[in-house]
Amino acid sequence: MQQPIVGDPPEYSLRDTDVPWVLGTQLTTRSGPIARAPEGSPVLMIEAHDFAARKPYHHHKLTLVFAAMRHFRDRLRDAGYEVIYITAESFADGLATFFDDYPEARLVAMRSPSYGSERRFRELIEAADGDVRFVDNELFVSTRQAFDEWANADPDDETPTFKHEPMYRWLRRETGMLMNGDQPVGGEWNYDDENREFPDETWTAPPTPSAAPDEQTVETAAWVDATFETWGNTAVDTFPWPVTRKQACEALTQFIDERLGEFGRYQDAMRADDWAMAHSLLGSSINLGLLHPVEVIDAITDAYESRDLPLNAVEGCIRQILGWREFMRHVYRHAMPALAEANQLDATASLPAFYWDGDTEMECLSQTISEVHDRGYSHHIQRLMVLANFATLWGVEPSELNDWFHATYVDAYHWVTTPNVIEMGQYGHGVFATKPYVSSANYIDKMSDYCSDCKYYKTKTTGENACPFNALYWDFLDRNEAQLRSNHRMGLMYSHVDDKQETDEMAAIRERVAELRTKAVDGRL
Structure with a gap:
C-alpha cells in the first residue's frame, strides 16, 4: 500500500x-x-x-x-x-x-x-x-493533520500566511530525504544558485518520451475532438503523456536514466527550439495517480545514492515534488475559498486575446503559447516569468488567468493552479508570496534565447519597437506604488521609480503603455 x-x-x-x-x-x-x-x-x-x-x-x-x-x-x-x-x-x-x-x-x-x-x-x-x-487522500507525501500541527495552522484563520522554505526543511527532516542525520546532504538545503545557467549552443537536450498512443488513446482523442469544443493541437501522433501506470513508470525510468543528470543547472532556462529541456514531464502522471510522489522521490534518491548524479539536479527535482507540490496543496486548503477570487492589487484588465491564438510579435510569449497549444505544457519558468509575468504587468484579473491555466495545461487542476497562478504568479492574496514575481526584459533575455529573434528591442523602454515588458514593468510599479512601496523587498526598485518620476521618463513610459494597450485591442501587439 x-x-x-x-x-x-x-x-x-x-x-x-x-x-x-x-x-x-x-x-x-x-x-x-x-x-x-x-x-x-x-x-x-x-x-x-x-x-x-x-x-x-x-x-x-x-x-x-x-x-x-x-x-x-x-x-x-x-x-x-x-x-x-x-x-x-x-x-x-x-x-x-x-x-x-x-x-x-x-x-x-x-x-x-x-x-x-x-x-x-x-x-x-x-x-x-x-x-x-x-x-483522507493518500496521494501526497504528508497528511493534512501533520502539516496543520507543524504549522500550528488555525482552520478558522481567514488570513493565514505560510512560508515554503521552513516547510520544505521540515519535510526533508521528517522523511530523511537527502539528509545526513539532521543536516542536508552536501551541507546546503537547496542549490538554486547552481540551477540558473543557460546552455551554450553545443548542449543537446536529452530525448523526450515518445511512446506511440495505442488504439484506445487514438479513439479517445477522436471522440474528444468530435464531442467537445477544445483548444490546442488535436493531433495525437506527438502526444507524449502517459495514460497507463506502465507508461508512467517507463517515463519515470527514462527521466532518471537520461534526463535527471541534465535537469539541474538548466532547469530555469528557456529555448525556442526545445519545449522540454531536461524537465521530468511527470506532473500529469503524479496528478492523475499513475505515480505516487513518494515513489518518484524514492526512485530519484535511490539513483543519487547508486549513480554519479549531480546533487543540485537531484535536490532541485525533489524540491519541486516534496516541497512545492506539498506546499501548494496545503496552502490551497487553508486559503480557499478567498484565494480563488483574491485580487489584492485590484487588477481588472482582460486577458489579451493572444493567450488563446498566439498572435503576438513578442517572441517569448509567441513561443511559449505555441508550446502550450501543441502539447498543453510549458515548464515552470515559462509559466511564471513569461505568461504570469506579462499578465501581472498588464494588470489581468487573476481569476481570468487562473481559468486559462486550468483549461490549457495537461497537469492543471484547481488546487494546483490557484495558489501557483493567483498567489505566486500574480501576487493576488498574500498567503505566502512576499513580493510580486515580475521583471522587465532583462530576466527573459538572461534565461532564454527568445530576445535574439524578436522584433522588439530588449534594451529599449520607450520609442518604436521598445520591448513591452520594459515599459509595463515600470508602469506596474508606478500604478501599484501605494500597495508595494512599503514592501522591504521592493526598496531598490522604488528608488529607480523615484528617479523616473522626477523626470519626464515616467510620462513617456505611461504614453508607451497606452500605445501598447491600443495595439493589443487592434491585434497588433
Missing part, C-alpha cells in the same frame, strides 16, 4: 456493502479504498462529461483524462475487479444510476484536493438516496 510518509496515514477497513469509488485523478490500486478491497470486489468509476464543456480545455488534456480512466477501467477488469463504469452527462446522473442499481451500497472514496468537492458530492449522493464515506 502506498501512503503518506509524514503524519499518521489513515487506517480503516471496508464492510461488505462498501464499494470503492475511484475518481479520475486517483488512478491507482495501491492507495485508498480500492487498496483495502478484497480481490474481485465491485469498484465504481463515473466518466462524467459536463465538466469538459465548461471551458475550452486543451484537447490533449481531455484526451489524457478520459484515456487514462478508460485504460484504468480495463486494467481493473483484467485484474478481476467488477468495475461499474458509468458514462454520464454529470456526476449527479452517474450517482443516481449507481444507487438505482445498488441501493444498499455505501460508496467509499478518497477526498479530492479540490475545494468544495466533498460537500458537492455529499449533496448529490443525498439527492440520490445513497450513502458515502470520504477518507
Whole structure:
C-alpha cells in the first residue's frame, strides 16, 4: 500500500456493502479504498462529461483524462475487479444510476484536493438516496493533520500566511530525504544558485518520451475532438503523456536514466527550439495517480545514492515534488475559498486575446503559447516569468488567468493552479508570496534565447519597437506604488521609480503603455 510518509496515514477497513469509488485523478490500486478491497470486489468509476464543456480545455488534456480512466477501467477488469463504469452527462446522473442499481451500497472514496468537492458530492449522493464515506487522500507525501500541527495552522484563520522554505526543511527532516542525520546532504538545503545557467549552443537536450498512443488513446482523442469544443493541437501522433501506470513508470525510468543528470543547472532556462529541456514531464502522471510522489522521490534518491548524479539536479527535482507540490496543496486548503477570487492589487484588465491564438510579435510569449497549444505544457519558468509575468504587468484579473491555466495545461487542476497562478504568479492574496514575481526584459533575455529573434528591442523602454515588458514593468510599479512601496523587498526598485518620476521618463513610459494597450485591442501587439 502506498501512503503518506509524514503524519499518521489513515487506517480503516471496508464492510461488505462498501464499494470503492475511484475518481479520475486517483488512478491507482495501491492507495485508498480500492487498496483495502478484497480481490474481485465491485469498484465504481463515473466518466462524467459536463465538466469538459465548461471551458475550452486543451484537447490533449481531455484526451489524457478520459484515456487514462478508460485504460484504468480495463486494467481493473483484467485484474478481476467488477468495475461499474458509468458514462454520464454529470456526476449527479452517474450517482443516481449507481444507487438505482445498488441501493444498499455505501460508496467509499478518497477526498479530492479540490475545494468544495466533498460537500458537492455529499449533496448529490443525498439527492440520490445513497450513502458515502470520504477518507483522507493518500496521494501526497504528508497528511493534512501533520502539516496543520507543524504549522500550528488555525482552520478558522481567514488570513493565514505560510512560508515554503521552513516547510520544505521540515519535510526533508521528517522523511530523511537527502539528509545526513539532521543536516542536508552536501551541507546546503537547496542549490538554486547552481540551477540558473543557460546552455551554450553545443548542449543537446536529452530525448523526450515518445511512446506511440495505442488504439484506445487514438479513439479517445477522436471522440474528444468530435464531442467537445477544445483548444490546442488535436493531433495525437506527438502526444507524449502517459495514460497507463506502465507508461508512467517507463517515463519515470527514462527521466532518471537520461534526463535527471541534465535537469539541474538548466532547469530555469528557456529555448525556442526545445519545449522540454531536461524537465521530468511527470506532473500529469503524479496528478492523475499513475505515480505516487513518494515513489518518484524514492526512485530519484535511490539513483543519487547508486549513480554519479549531480546533487543540485537531484535536490532541485525533489524540491519541486516534496516541497512545492506539498506546499501548494496545503496552502490551497487553508486559503480557499478567498484565494480563488483574491485580487489584492485590484487588477481588472482582460486577458489579451493572444493567450488563446498566439498572435503576438513578442517572441517569448509567441513561443511559449505555441508550446502550450501543441502539447498543453510549458515548464515552470515559462509559466511564471513569461505568461504570469506579462499578465501581472498588464494588470489581468487573476481569476481570468487562473481559468486559462486550468483549461490549457495537461497537469492543471484547481488546487494546483490557484495558489501557483493567483498567489505566486500574480501576487493576488498574500498567503505566502512576499513580493510580486515580475521583471522587465532583462530576466527573459538572461534565461532564454527568445530576445535574439524578436522584433522588439530588449534594451529599449520607450520609442518604436521598445520591448513591452520594459515599459509595463515600470508602469506596474508606478500604478501599484501605494500597495508595494512599503514592501522591504521592493526598496531598490522604488528608488529607480523615484528617479523616473522626477523626470519626464515616467510620462513617456505611461504614453508607451497606452500605445501598447491600443495595439493589443487592434491585434497588433
